[in-house]
Amino acid sequence: MLSNFKVVLVETSHPGNIGAVARAMKNMGMDQLRLVTPKFFPHADATARASGADDVLRSAQVYESLVEAIKDCQIVLGASARDRTISWPSVTARECAEKWANDASRENIALVFGRENSGLKNHELDLCHYLLRIPCNPAYSSLNLAAAVQVVCYELYVTSGQEHVSSIGDRGEDPLATAEQMEAFYQHLQQTMADIGFLHPERSKSIMRRLRRLFNRTQLDTKELDILRGILRFSQNHNLK
Structure with a gap:
């Protein structure tokens, strides 16, 4: 359902974060993971943190540059918590989902996440059509990489109608009393x-x-x-x- 969304990680330092991202993606029914020059991959820490999302790791594609990783994508969104000196079109994670999760055109959409310590560089944001924002506490807006991916994937999952409503016990089986x-x-x-x-x-x-x-x-x-x-x-x- 969401196979046109590509999660792109740029120069990830810690392999455990790659595994945690794979797990977050699989939780939300997504499996298109792309890695731009990761420091360590494949790696045992990535597999351990994936916690069963090994298939997402196995199918992950590795690229030498962000340009290569997004070349087949029509829309590119770069995740950024920092304000920029130049005005840039931006969308929140929820707005992204509302705009593209049910897009009938099924364009390839790249969700680009930068380095753990410094995010995306300006020349990488130059390749993006939108800044992707996750509204949070302005006094502490830095999210863990996997947490940021989880939030965005969750919004896409819910908006695309894939949300699974669990049924606990016999809810709704007996009629209400008259x-x-x-x-x-x-x-x-x-x-x-x-x-x-x-x-x-x-x-x-x-x-x-x-x-x-x-x-x-x-x-x-x-x-x-x-x-x-x-x-x-x-x-x-x-x-x-």
Whole structure:
């Protein structure tokens, strides 16, 4: 789905960062990794930090220059946290995703990330159509390389519609309780609280009103309501013994 996006790392010093980037990419369904004169690659540290994203590392292409790495790309975005003296078109990671993640033309798009300690040089930014920004704390705007790639890939993943919504337990399988069922529950609850001596006549209205508000916000389903009614029945039976 996002195969037209190429993550390009320029002169990465630490091989572990290459592995961490590969992992970040695979998390978000991306596998097009390009490396411009990495200091060490292949390397055991890269494989270790990839944590199962070995296929992304194996398919990574190595280039002698950024010019070579982006020559088949129609759009080039250079990640930069530093302000530049010359005005430059810029997009945030989210704007990038909104603009190109679902682009029907499927142009090749390069996401270029610079060195860990100094980022991209001016002559490398000259090759980019846009500066790619990740909004963050202005007092400390330097992101770890893999973290920066993760943020950008995440925005692309979500905007492209690939976000997987996990289902926990039996969410949504049981229908919500009806108004009639809830009213029977409230009567049962009020009677049980009176039986165990918790509810006093002078306070019953205000307490029940608050409890109604509480359970109405919760929107109980029928299974949850059955559990609560079971607890109330147990309390009543236990109190009678």
